[in-house]
Amino acid sequence: MGITEGTRAAEAAGTPYTVSPAAARRRTLLRAGSYAVPAAVVLLAVLTADRARLADQFARLSLAGTMFPEVLTVALLNTVLYTAGGFVFGLVLGLGIAVMRLSGVRLYRWLAMAYIEVFRGLPALLVFVFVGVGVPLAFPGVHFPGGVYGQVTFALGLVAAAYMAETIRAGIEAVPRGQWEAARSLGMSHGRALVSVVAPQAFRIVVPPLTNELILLFKDSSLVLFLGVTLQDRELTKFGQDMASASANTTPIVVAGCCYLLITVPLSVLVRRLERRNHRMR
């Protein structure tokens, strides 16, 4: 008896799934406002700005033209090389630290934790200054293998390893315990279970966050300008800065910025794809 009466009473009162007309009107107004306000701001900016001066300052095409091809063949190439070096070095180091972090030996766990805390807690710039200025002072006459390239790889990698170690550890821990147990009860050793069963599953989990880390490294590679580099070692930021001061114009910085986005935007699209794919596989 309770069911039908109850349902009818609920209909009369308006079920929680429909809204009153007044609430619906309010919602429409809010939606219209959320488009109208930003449109008005943009229109105002366009109408009041000195467009000719802005175009000359930020997008002087003749000046942008003189940056090519060096902005690609030297600056962008160096940015990519520095980033790749830092990423690979950081990945190897981070993998080692992650394994130490999960080790049964307390000393290893402690060392890994200390490393992570120190390098996550320091500004990347300080690490660059330490590698570029501090190390040569401490070991006079010793040269970094690979020159500036070696220094950047080392400094970027030291910082990246701390973040990557935490990402990799989280990935390994996200693999269900039952996978370890199934592998071990088939007679696999701890290491064999890690390599053949857990790591391949963890890999899929950590690829998106590691790609994010790669994007961060792209931007951090600009810190190399504090190491005092030669013309041939300049990357995008330093290159743009030098040209901007020489020409007293902002255009080179805008061009350098566009070059970063050329790399980072496709990468973050890729991250989103990978994340969606992982989500579907759950």
Added chain:
Amino acid sequence: MRTHPGSPPEPSTPPPAIEIRGLCKSFGNKDVLSSIDLDVAPGEVVCVIGPSGSGKSTLLRCVSLLETPSAGRVVVNGTEVTAAEVDIDRVRRGVGMVFQHFNLFPHLTVLGNLTLAQRRVLRRGRKEAERVARENLDRVGLADRADDYPARLSGGQQQRVAIARALSMEPRLMLFDEPTSALDPELVGEVLAVMRRLALDGMTMMVVTHEMGFARQVADRVVFMDAGTVIEEGGPAQVLEAPRHERTRRFLSRLLDPLTVPGPARTRQEPAPAR
């Protein structure tokens, strides 16, 4: 159902496949197993029943050393696994384990699941490993699913693959921890059928289960556990039809007629109050 050359047990029977003496296990200060004594003879099927939290899983996991016993002795296939210098991985090779949630490797095909440990642990060649794998898939009725990924299979099929995976290591003893508890009711039968055939082939089995029909038909012995101790054990007819202990009786009657227990199961069917 099954006849054993040595039953009823005589003093001259072969050494047990599993020998458990004074086994204790505690997590922190919580005693989960207190002084368990239990033998499983070669070829014997022992079903372990008991209420949730009574320590059934922990008992199995102590035999396969997924948990380290706090005290006592466990001897598996003649090797004392609780000894300090034992090679755990070598002992585990002789013990197949089947889990409630299958725990198949999702990144490998069915064939990959069955060949991985054969190749990496037993060092079998690819051909040999695949031959053994296909033989065992055939045994569980899934010869045609070798190239599928586990996610493409039903729960019942996944559990049969898990059984075939354990069998591919040619264990002398199989442990099952509630192998049908995660399955939809209509899929339980196919898994129990595979297990029954395994029992008829003479496999030594220790099965934690809530399937009383299976225990009655297939088990040589039923062990009832409660609160970390063995309350009683005996033939299935004796333990299930004429239990000696009050706690066993209460457990069985609750199992047969769950509605006698006051709980949320009944109130859920009442209509929700209208707002």
